[in-house]
Amino acid sequence: MPVTFTFGEMLSARSVIGTTLAELGETHENLWVLTPDIGATLVEFRDKYPDRFVDVGLAEQVCVGIAAGLAYDGNIPVVSGMLPFLSMRALEQIRTDVCYPNLPVKIIGTHGGLVGNGGSTHYAVEDLALMCALTNMTVTSIGDPAMVGEILRQSMSMTGPLYIRLAVGKSDKVLYEPGQHDIRIGKGIVAREGSDVTIFTHGTVVAQALEAAESLAEDGRSVRVVDMFTLKPIDADLVVQCAEETGGRFVVVEDHLAYGGLASRIADVVVDRGIHLTAFERLGIPQVYAGFGGDEELRDKHGYGLTATIAATRRAIAAKP
C-alpha cells in the first residue's frame, strides 16, 4: 500500500525510500536493493526480501559493479548510499559498467549539497555535473520527500540508468498537494505561478525558493517557481515557455556548484534555443571547499540562502530589457 502524505507536514525522505522499496519489492520480483553499509532505512526491504538485499560493506565500486551484473541478468537493482562516495568513488563503474551498456540501475542517495555538516568529504557538490555528463543517464534531484516514492515507482519501467539526489532526507516539508501537480521524470514542476520572473531550482532549496516568492508577493511581485527536479533530460520547452511568460527574467538557485549544475543546464537551453534573456541570476556554491556549519548557515555564507535569493530575484525583476 502506498503511504499517503499531507501537504505541509514534515517527512523523512529516507523513510519514504524504505517504505516504497519494500512495497515495490512485492510487485517486482526482480527488484534488488544494494548498499555500501548505509542500510538503516532499508531494513524493511532487507527483512522482507533478504535474498534480494546485498550489503557489501564499505565498497562502493563493487556495489555498483554487482548492480550492473544483476541488471545484465534482467534484474532491477537500486543502489542506495551516500552520494559523495557513490558519485565519485564509483563514478567509473557508473559510467562504464552501467551507462555504457545502458542498464536499468538506479543510484539513490543522500548528502547532495552542503548538508549534514560533514565537511567537504561528505558533501556531494559536483555530483550533478558529473552525472549529467554521462550518456544514457537520467538525473534527478528531489526536495519534496513524498515525491521520492513517486519517482521510484515511475523508475521501475525505465530501461536505462537513473540518478536520484536527496539532501539529508531526515525531515523535509511536503511541498506538493497530492494530485495538484503532474509529477513525471523529465517534466519540470511549476511549484508556484508567477509572471514577473522565474526561479528555477531543485532539491532541498525548492522550499527556500517558495519562501522567497511568498516574501516578494507581499511587495506585489509575482514570482514563478519551477522545481526542475529532472536535470537531464532537461525540460527545455518549459524553459522557453518561462522566458516568454516571465519577461526573460531567470534566477537559478541550487545547492550544487553554481557552474556545472542546473544553472549550466538552463544556460545551455538558452543558447541552443536562441532565447533572449533580460536577466540571468546564478546562485549556488562557489569554487570553494565550504567548511562546517548548519545547512542554512552555509547557504547564507556562500551566497545562495533565502536573503540572497530574495535580493537576486529583485535584481532580476528590476533589470532593464
Next chain:
Amino acid sequence: MDNDLMETEQRHSVAELEDLAFELRSKLLQLCGTYEGAVHIGGDLSSADIFTALFHYGLHVDPDDISNPTRDRFLLSKGHAAVCMYIAMSMRGFFSYEGIVDTYGLLDSAYGMHPCKVQLPGVEASTGSLGHGLPIAVGMALSARHRGETHRVVCLLGDGETGEGSVWEAAMAARSNELGNLVAFVDRNRQLMTSFDGERVVLEPYPDKWAAFGWNVIQVNGHDMGELVSAIDRFPATDSNRPTVIICDTVKGKGVDFMEANLAWHAGSLNPTDLARALAALESGRTHSSAAEKETV
C-alpha cells in the same frame, strides 16, 4: 548433469584442445599481420590456452542460442585480450573468423580492442577498464543463485589487473555471499605493461592473497592443457559456498619465442617479415613440444 546444455555437448580430448590452441594462436598472428594498429599480442598469447580450454571444454554455451538462460556466463575482465576471445568464440561457432579479421578495429566494426556487449551480442559484458569484470561477475552469480539456476559465472583476469582495488572488493563480496558458482581464472603471466612482477610491483605471495580472502585456490600451468582440463573437472558444485580461483602460471607472448617474456611485445603489430617469423616460431615450438612428448612417452 549441471544443466541441459551439457547433454548436447561434445567435449574435446586434450590432444584436440592442443590443436585448437595452436589454431587460435595462428589465427591471432594472422590478424596481427593484417590489422595496421597494435594488438595486445603478449597477453593474448598468454591466455590462448585458457580461452581454448574454456570455450572448447569448460563452458556450457550455445552459439545458436546466445540468450539461453542456462548458459555459463563468461566475462573477460582483462578486456584487452578481446581479440583472442573473439577468435576463440569464432572457433566455437559464435562468429565468423573472416568477419573478425576483415573488420577488426575498423569504423563501425563490432570487433574492437575491448569487448562491447551492445555492439557484439554474444559477449556477456562490456569490459576493458581493468578491475571491472569480477564485480559484474559477482552480480551475475548472485542472480543465478537467487533464481536457483545451476550455471557458472567464469571470469578471466590478468594478474597485473589484480592491482586494482575493486578486484579485492569483489573477492570479499564473493566470499561474503558464498558464491560457489563463481570461478575466476587469473592469467598469471608475471608482466605488467612496463615491468616484470617483482620489479616495481610485488604480487607474491599471490595464491595466499586469494586464500586469505576465503577463496578455493587451484594453481596450474596455464599452458598445460591436461592441467587446465583437470582444474575444470575439479570445479566445485555450483551450490557450494566458496568461490574458486584458478591461478594459471603463464608466459606472456607464449608460443612465439621472440615475444616470450619480452616487455616490447605487450602490444604490437606484425609486418609481413615479422609475421612469417612469428608463424615459423609457433610451428617450430609445436614440433619441438610434440617431439619432447614422444620422447617422454
